[in-house]
Amino acid sequence: MRFLHTADWHIGKKLNDFDLLEDQQAVFEQLVETAETHKVDAIVIAGDLYDRALPSEAAVSVLDNMLIKLNRDHGYPLLVISGNHDSAVRLRTGRAWYAATKMFVNTQVAEAFTPIELDGVQFFLLPYFEPFAVRDYFQDKTITNVAQAIRPIVAKMKTLFKPDMRHILVSHFFAAGSDHSASETKVNVGGLDAVPLDDLAAFDYVALGHLHNHHALHGEPKIQYSGALLKYAVSEAHQEKGVYIVDTETMDREFVPLKPKHDLIELKASYADLTAPAYYQQQDRDAYIGIDLTDTQVIPNVMAQLRQIYPRIISLRRENGVNAIKPLQERQRDLDPMSLLQTFFKDMTQDDLSAAQIKWAKAGLTTAKKEQA
Amino acid sequence: MRFLHTADWHIGKKLNDFDLLEDQQAVFEQLVETAETHKVDAIVIAGDLYDRALPSEAAVSVLDNMLIKLNRDHGYPLLVISGNHDSAVRLRTGRAWYAATKMFVNTQVAEAFTPIELDGVQFFLLPYFEPFAVRDYFQDKTITNVAQAIRPIVAKMKTLFKPDMRHILVSHFFAAGSDHSASETKVNVGGLDAVPLDDLAAFDYVALGHLHNHHALHGEPKIQYSGALLKYAVSEAHQEKGVYIVDTETMDREFVPLKPKHDLIELKASYADLTAPAYYQQQDRDAYIGIDLTDTQVIPNVMAQLRQIYPRIISLRRENGVNAIKPLQERQRDLDPMSLLQTFFKDMTQDDLSAAQIKWAKAGLTTAKKEQA
Known part of the structure; x- marks a missing residue:
């Protein structure tokens, strides 16, 4: 079988004052086309469907329609877990009815031990978890961190493995050794709040959510972050967003980029350049833009001036500081x-x-x- | 067929500081028993399932489990509409999946024109509506109030009537001539913000929610409020709460009272009486209590003193005012x-x-x- 692996939709997210619901809707349509073009048999959504535990009515409506389109209109089985941004309780409303059309929404650790079997594959849907939830589940007081928590989870899953099937884990956590992409300075995630990769070796593929960069784990053929649906921060400007298509016969995977309605870019230039037609006519002024201003002098009304040329500025940084500040102090x-x-x-x-x-x-x-x- | 008519559950409601979730769960269990004892074939919930548009996670979880129990565990078809306390958008999440097990959740006017047919009955599920929604639906600018809005709605429903079936309307509005039960002074609801009873004559039964008193409409054999699940205000202390069982063969209906875990009562007495064992040992001290104090003098720490005897006081009134106040002023x-x-x-x-x-x-x-x- 072939499945599409996506995660970190963050429906309802805003970039500063810019509401992304339309952008999310547009890129979702491409995701649906991609699923069709690549003739997938199921879709994995590895957590953070919403951006907030208490999403707005508009966000609830948009996500509901997306799930209806995928599962009811197109008939794709959906394999869904909650992420740390989701309210497990709110996301699972209706769960009891979803399974009838092969939409599986897991939000509790206990549910991860009922693997979903589709076309020769066992999917283990392990939602985002806090160590104490695993500690409670196994009644094991020695569990105090994520690295300790994953071991009994995987051990129990392995007892459920059917030998003639593929075994795929869907989850939402930091994998040790991954690059944290939320800031420009790459933080290497490790230690006790990350899951050691060795513990995941039993699976044929681990479909992860949590990190927004699909390159967060380099050179791990079997463990992948799909990355987010869109670029959600200036630090993600140079990342490519898309989905993985995974073939469970060969265990080959292919990354398929998705084209956003508005890109998110970073411009580093002087005010003179930024406001010169020869410069700005070559830029994607339709994009969300993080501007990195190289000038050091004070520029009156700089944001308002730049917004007349670049309507979707989401941040303005001063690469070299502003000269006026030190003497002032x-x-x-x-x-x-x-x-x-x-x-x-x-x-x-x-x-x-x-x-x-x-x-x-x-x-x-x-x-x-x-x-x- | 026989169906159970209930409404105004207000899951998540608090009485002052008292969380009612446990009380609601307890009376819900009785509702389920009543449905079993009376061998009903379906359950009608006529709006206000939640108390707030943005219910707490605890309330979401409780209602979800109630609906699972009725529809998935016991297999009752459910006929549900949103009330003015519900968020239509949030309540309808999962709606696309519910119909497969005969759970019907209508939250939009347009959905009222697809009657649900069960055992020789057409149920028209008309959610709580604002006049502008009906104005939009019919593209009729002359519609500015509820009395005007109901006419084209009923007219359109009548074109959908199958002559050999019963026709039942489920809705959530003020019916003209009904007693508004939220305050002790009965307000007769009428005028343009109420639905004239004559407009409802086409139906064999109208199962309403909105008013919490099942006696809100006197002597209307065909139009009924079921009343709320519990007593939700001191002004409802003397009302009996329960559900209607309606038989669509005979169109007979029977009111079946439900016994709350804690009653809600009103006590009118002097401080001396209230604190005398001979008096208070005869009272239902386990109930939520609205106290109407007949004394006029100042009583130090009166609430704290009374709470030691009556742990669930939800309000304290002074029937005759407090003498001290006027001279003070x-x-x-x-x-x-x-x-x-x-x-x-x-x-x-x-x-x-x-x-x-x-x-x-x-x-x-x-x-x-x-x-x-």
Whole structure:
């Protein structure tokens, strides 16, 4: 059989003020096309379907329609687990009815020991778990971290293995040795809050969610993060997003990129360049953009100016800092807070505070002073 | 066929600080027994399954298990609509899967025009609606209130009537002429925000939710509120709660009372009586209690004292007011707020404010003064 492996949809996520529901809907349509083109027999969603435990009504509606489309309209069996962003209780509503059309939604550790059998494959759906849940399940007080928790889980799963079938684990955790992709500085995840790769050796394939980079584990043929549905942070700008297609006959896998409605890119340039038509006409101005400004001088109203050219700026960094700041700190240490604020505002924006801004600032300072007292 | 008519479960409701989930679970078990004893073929739940649009995880879990028990474990077809307390979007999650086991959850006006046919009966499941939703559905700008909205709805339903079947409407609205039971003073609901009874004449039975008193409509053999699952306000203390069993052969109906784990009662007595063993040993002290105190003098620490005898007090009223208040108002009009508070506290409780209470009061007064400024 062939299955599609995806994870980390984070339905309902916003990038600063930009609501991504439409982008998520658009890339989901591509995911459906990919499933069709590659004639998959099932779809694995390895956690973090929602971005929040308490998703908005709009997000609930969008995800519900996605699951209806995949399982009811297209008839794909779905193998779903909850991630750390999901509310296990809210995601499992209706679970008792889903299995009739081969939609399996596991949100509790205990459920991972009823493997789902499809076309010669045993899928073990292990939701995101906290060590204490495993400790409770096995009544073993020595379990205090994820590395300890995985061992009895895998040991128990192995007793359920049917020898003539493939064995696939679907889960949502940090695998030891993976690159944490949420920040530009790569953090090597290991230690007790990560699952040692050796413990996963029994499986023919481990379909993971949690890390948003599908390259998070290098050179592990059998253990994979699919990566997120979209780029969800500036630090993910250079990652390719998509899904894995896994063939359980050969255990070959293929990464199929998905094209977002709006890309997410990072631009590093001077203000002069960024605002020059010769530069900006070559950029994907339709993308969500993290700008890394190389200038060091103060630029009045910089965000508002740049937004006229790049409507979807999601962050603005100063690669080299702003020159004005250091002298300010030394020069004005003895000013009272209100004067300090007024001087700082003028230095940064070339504008005076408005009457309303002065009123708000005063109110804020009064509150801050009271809280210190 | 025979069906059970219930409504207004309000799962997750609290009575002051008392969480009712256990009480709701307990009375639900009786509802299940009643369904078994009376050998019903289906269960109608006419809206307000939850108490809030955004129910807690605990409430979600309790309701999910109730629906599983009725539909999956006992195999009852369920005919469910959303009420004004439910989030239509959240309640309908999983709807696409429910119908396979005859659980029908309607939350949109458009869905009311696909009647559910069971054993010679057409059930029309019309969820709680706002007039604008009906206006949109029929593209009719003249619809601005509920009385106008119901007419095209019923007219369209009548075109779907099969002549050899019974026709039953399940809905959640104010029916004209019904007693509003949420307050002690009965309000006669009528006018444009209520549905005229004449418009409902086409149905063999109208199973309503919204009003918590099953006597809300007197002498209407065909139009009934089932009333709420439990007493949810002191004003409902003297109501009997339960469900209707309706026989569609004879169109006879029977009200079957349900016994709550803790009753909700109202006690009207003097403090002396309430604290006298001869009196309180005859009361249902296990009940949620609304106390109506007949004394007029100040009683120190009255709530704390009474709670030692009656652990589930949910409200305390003074039938005849408190004597101390009127002289206070005249005597102390010129005191500064802090002194006024201290005097008032001492008069009411015979105690001085503690150091901590004085600190809180001062902080509160400072904030209040600032907000006035």
